Amino acid sequence: MESQHFGHAHALAFNEKQSNQSEEASCSRCGEVVSSPSFSCVECGFYLHKNCAEAPSEINHPLHRKHPLVLFPNPPESEEYADGYICDFCDKIGKMFVYHCSCGLDFHIKCALFSCNIAEKFFGELEHIAHPWISTDEQNEELESAECFGCWNPLLESTYFSFDCGFNLHKKCVELSPEINNFSHQKHPLVLQFNGERFSCNMCQKPQRRGFVYCCSSCKFALHIKCAELLSEINHPCHRKHPLILQFNTENLPCKICLETSQKFVYCCSSCKFALHIECVSPPPTIKEESHQHPFILFWRPVSFICDACGLEGNYVAYICSTCSIIVHTKCIFLPRIIKAVLHHHPISHTYFLHQHECKSWDCRICHDNVNTEHGSYCCLDCKFFVHVNCIIKRERWYYIVETEKKDEKPLLLTDIAVDSITCVIERNEAGEATKVKHFSHDHDLVLSKIIIEDYKCCDGCMLSISTSFYSCSQCDFFLHKTCAELPRKTRLWYHLCQNVVTLIANNVYECEICAYVRSGFSYNCEK
Structure with a gap:
């Protein structure tokens, strides 16, 4: 049967079943492969899904009551939409027809219609979906x-x-209710809606760009779906004396499990000053981590314990591996097995304990306190290098994780690369000192001098005044401290995280990565 044009030059034929011609055709509105039922103009190769063809020009969406969603043939013309739009329902890119609102909400045609039917509980419209x-x-x-x-x-x-x-x-x-009353916001009901204003959740304080939230727009108060479902009162094995009430952490109490403090909602017993973060209330009963061969089992501890992975005290929640007879903090289950620390040229491995023949007593190379070999540490046994777990892990810029299969790779030694800044020694004195040299940073020969200069001169390497032995050029006003002239051309810096070889360069204006001052002269540069 012939039908209306739907914006096309010719009348379109209605196809109840998919034809051979439309098997690989794309809908001119949504861009997806056409499936029955559909409309088509075989003469022009123009196809439309039935739903796309009959999509209304405006939708009053139950999950966005402020404004109607308006159907446009293209995304708005702005830099933000240069590569298309991201649908606020499915989070996928769209480049053709879009339901748009000035609030910044954008939807594919099918996503707008589907979510509208869901919100209005028109499940009959979804009967074409098999096994819902x-x-x-x-x-x-x-x-x-x-x-x-x-x-x-x-x-x-x-x-x-x-x-x-x-x-x-x-x-x-x-099946969410379109409106709820929640104890956390008693002024007004909270309405289920798309998070068009990009509110963060007032309970967990985490952002959620897309999806549904329960919101009071006038008060700018929003709750994630999961947070809105939280019980206002619970009984917990960590505190059997009294129930814990979900409330804002006005006293800034630390969580008894993770020991961290945050100003957000917590489960709390105010009389006992006992608080638990929402995310700490229900730890998983079992955790399987690839770095350990057995699963860790949740174990509620009424008293404190010493973690076998890091050697520090823990409270209430522990995980045990009965096969290995170890007890650990939740976060220590996920400690990286092998890391590369800037303080040492080999990768260092995590171990839960060290045998007597491997180590008797060693100090941590960071804090210099004794490393207890009966608890976890990071070490390189070949070099007798040891650090406490917490000393290295809390300094995130001091290490990076090494893949297990790469742990045996030999590090590149400085002896394997050319490192001298002095490219040629022309003359030496009786003591063996280089008295006349060629240096990579200057075109002319440099001569060693120990005469104190009366006029103020500065080193062209470090830009500090000349006060000790120095090299100078007789043809131009160029000076280098002897120590600056002898700096290695290529080296590694212990505090440089990637541990790539850095190269000394001259005549360069740069901003120092450590002090942030803009300087000229010599600098070490990492090409990575």
Whole structure:
């Protein structure tokens, strides 16, 4: 049957079933492969999905009540949209028709229509989707990394909407109430809506660019879906005396589990000054980490313990490996197995303890206190190099993680590369000192002198005044401290994280990475 034009020069034919010609055709509005039912103009090769063809020019979306969403044939003309738009529902790029709002919200046609039907509970409109609810037992690699378009938490956390339909939604996110009253904001109800104003959650203080939030726009108060579902009161094994109440951490109490302090909502017993971060309340019962051959099992501790991985005290929550007889902090499960520290030329490995024949007593190379060999440390046994776990890990700029398979690679030694700045020694005195040399930084020969200069002269290497032995040029006003002239042309700097060889360069104006001063003269440069 012939139908209306939908913005095309010719009348379009309605196709209830997909034809051979449309098998590889793309919809002129959404750009996706055409599937039945659809409209087409075979003469021009013009195709439209039925849903795209009949999409209204405006939608009053229940999840965005401020303004209507307006259908445009192209994204707005601005630098922000130069490469297309990112859909605020599925988080994927679009370059063709878009439902746009001046608030900055953008949606694919199918995403706008689908989310509108979900919000209005028009499940009859979704009957074309086969097997809409899938059990969390059915998993594959793609699903393991997928996230729910509503709450942006892992899709496999609970029963979810069919992945094959192109939409990722938890069943519980489809069934959300459009409006709730929450104890954390008693002035007004919180309304379910798209996070068009990009609010951070007032409870966990974490941002969420896309997805649904419960929000009071007038008060600029928003809660993530997950945070809105939190219980206002819990009983917890870490504090059996009283229930813990979810409240703002006005007293800035540290969390009894992770020992960190933050000004946000916590579960708290005010009378006992006992607080737990929301994310610390329910640690996973089992953690499997690739660096350890056995799983770690959650173990609630009513008293403190010493962590076998780092040697520091822990409270309440521990993880144990009964096979290896070790007990560790949660965060220490994820300690990197091998790291490259700037203080040492070999990679250093984490170990839970050291045997008596391997080590008797050694000091940490950072804090110089004794390293307890019965607890974890990082070490290079070949060089008898040891550091406390916390001394190196807390200094993030001092190390990087090394892949296990690369740990046996031999480091490039300075003896393997040309390192001299003096390119040629022309004359030496009886003591063997180089008295006349050629230097990479200057075209003329330089002569060694120990005469004190009465006029102020500065070294062309370090830019400081000349006061000791120096090399000078008889043809021009060029001076170098003897120590500056003898600086290695190529070297490694212990505080330089990547540990690549750095090269000495001259006549260069630069900003020092350490002191941030702009200087001229010699500098060490890392090409990486």
